[in-house]
Amino acid sequence: MARPGNTTRGAKSPSSPPAVPVDAICERLGARWPDARCELDHTNAFELLCATILAAQSTDRLVNTVTPALFKHWPDARALAAAPQDELEHAVHSTGFFRMKARHLLGMARALVERHDGEVPADMDALCALPGVARKTANVILGTVFGKDEGVVVDTHVARLSQRLGLTRETDPAKIEKDLMARLPKEQWRPFADRLIWHGRRVCFAKQPACGLCDLAPMCPSADVPGRVAEAAPEEKKGKGKGKGKGKGKGKAKKPAVKKR
Numbered sequence: 001m002a003r004p005g006n007t008t009r010g011a012k013s014p015s016s017p018p019a020v021p022v023d024a025i026c027e028r029l030g031a032r033w034p035d036a037r038c039e040l041d042h043t044n045a046f047e048l049l050c051a052t053i054l055a056a057q058s059t060d061r062l063v064n065t066v067t068p069a070l071f072k073h074w075p076d077a078r079a080l081a082a083a084p085q086d087e088l089e090h091a092v093h094s095t096g097f098f099r100m101k102a103r104h105l106l107g108m109a110r111a112l113v114e115r116h117d118g119e120v121p122a123d124m125d126a127l128c129a130l131p132g133v134a135r136k137t138a139n140v141i142l143g144t145v146f147g148k149d150e151g152v153v154v155d156t157h158v159a160r161l162s163q164r165l166g167l168t169r170e171t172d173p174a175k176i177e178k179d180l181m182a183r184l185p186k187e188q189w190r191p192f193a194d195r196l197i198w199h200g201r202r203v204c205f206a207k208q209p210a211c212g213l214c215d216l217a218p219m220c221p222s223a224d225v226p227g228r229v230a231e232a233a234p235e236e237k238k239g240k241g242k243g244k245g246k247g248k249g250k251g252k253a254k255k256p257a258v259k260k261r
Helices: 022-032 045-054 060-073 077-081 085-091 098-116 124-128 135-144 156-164 173-183 186-202 228-241
Strands: none
Touching: 022 186, 045 060, 045 098, 045 135, 060 085, 077 098, 085 098, 124 135, 135 173, 135 186, 156 173, 156 186, 173 186
């Protein structure tokens, strides 16, 4: 069993989440998902940038069915920048929000040609200045293609699981990323996000997490595991018993509970 290791770092405050064994979480995720990686198919930075834009409000699996034909017709930024809007919309239609995504792809490609000679920049500010590219997408490109860890990718899986694990109480992706950057060693920023995404897709599902199959359950404050409810029961009973007693009291007496059928 992994030793607890370091807990969350930094000064405690009323809004700070409770201490959790960060090193142990990283260790167990690494043991469970040692080969976790970005699951969007690509061969270069341009392809990954297009795929990541298309993945918004969609799935990697679906995007991977669309991108082969997309890259065959428009293999680089210069080709994509000259693509007709209606043809591009048709090509990405199945990924959802196809008009907006087509506009973002065209704007991104044209900006790459005009500002970066058609190449994808390895710079956070330059990436975030491209149409359709926010910090999450920039982190994906920098970490996956260029091996630069400037932040933590916060997608829906990372946001949900980091909250469940007690690593953050925030709901805004930028604030979640800030909390994770403060609590995780920098060398864990990229692998932690990749592994947490895999864990969210395969074990810690949004509606019905498979806590019984989860390596992180013993240290997860949200896990539904044997013993958790039983430990809380005495306190709950104690709280419910306050204010009760024999004899007359203020207010009306409570009526016996009636079971619903």
